[in-house]
Amino acid sequence: MSIKAFLFDLDGVIVDTAIYHYQAWKRLANELGFDISEEFNEGLKGVSRMESLDLILAHGGLTLSEEKKTELATQKNQWYLELVSRMTSDDILPGVATFFSQVRKAGLQTALGSVSKNAPMILERIGMTNAFDAIIDGTKISKGKPDPEVFTKGAAELGVSPVECVVFEDAVAGVEAGKRGGMFVVGLGSPDVLTQADLVSPSLDILTVDEVLAKASV
Numbered sequence: 001m002s003i004k005a006f007l008f009d010l011d012g013v014i015v016d017t018a019i020y021h022y023q024a025w026k027r028l029a030n031e032l033g034f035d036i037s038e039e040f041n042e043g044l045k046g047v048s049r050m051e052s053l054d055l056i057l058a059h060g061g062l063t064l065s066e067e068k069k070t071e072l073a074t075q076k077n078q079w080y081l082e083l084v085s086r087m088t089s090d091d092i093l094p095g096v097a098t099f100f101s102q103v104r105k106a107g108l109q110t111a112l113g114s115v116s117k118n119a120p121m122i123l124e125r126i127g128m129t130n131a132f133d134a135i136i137d138g139t140k141i142s143k144g145k146p147d148p149e150v151f152t153k154g155a156a157e158l159g160v161s162p163v164e165c166v167v168f169e170d171a172v173a174g175v176e177a178g179k180r181g182g183m184f185v186v187g188l189g190s191p192d193v194l195t196q197a198d199l200v201s202p203s204l205d206i207l208t209v210d211e212v213l214a215k216a217s218v
Contacts (some may be wrong), residue, residue: 095205
């Protein structure tokens with residue numbers, strides 16, 4: 001089958017909000033009496049908010065009630081929102097605008113596949129809401145990555161089959177989600193880390209749509 005749609009993660013692919021997540025999670029951990037490193041934070045990429053909190057609490061050796069965990073997750077999100085609310089189109093990663101122009105010229109559909117419930121707000125802040133034909137975020141799914149739900153729902157909303165889709169991801173959990181969904185996956189980052197990806201590139205800045213289609217159609 002020919003490729004009909006490109007599905008994109010948000011964080012680390014379109015914009016880099018990882019630093020804001022890290023600052024908010026670090027602040028939360030510090031208030032709970034311990035710390036998290038940037039290396040630890042790498043393992044939270046592509047993981048939902050509550051699952052991330054569980055990993056952080058385990059790291060700090062804490063066991064809390066579900067009520068308290070919900071309270072903490074809400075607090076972290078408020079701190080994160082304060083940071084990302086100041087984002088602008090200047091925060092779009094290099095190469096994204098050019099790549100999306102190529103996508104449209106190629107007649108491909110686009111979907112966002114992000115576990116973040118803040119994705120629509122971020123897209124609005126950076127002026128890219130209209131760049132997507134479908135937006136699947138954390139409010140539309142019940143399972144986080146590496147479950148493929150966020151991508152299979154995106155394909156369904158676009159009216160295409162998984163084998164007609166290419167997923168763009170920067171996280172191990174996201175790459176696994178795309179592969180489990182039966183899609184061709186482009187990993188953006190290091191090939192030593194994104195070992196399951198079908199194609200790996202440092203960023204969209206040095207990738208072309210023709211190159212992706214050529215690889216995905218083999």
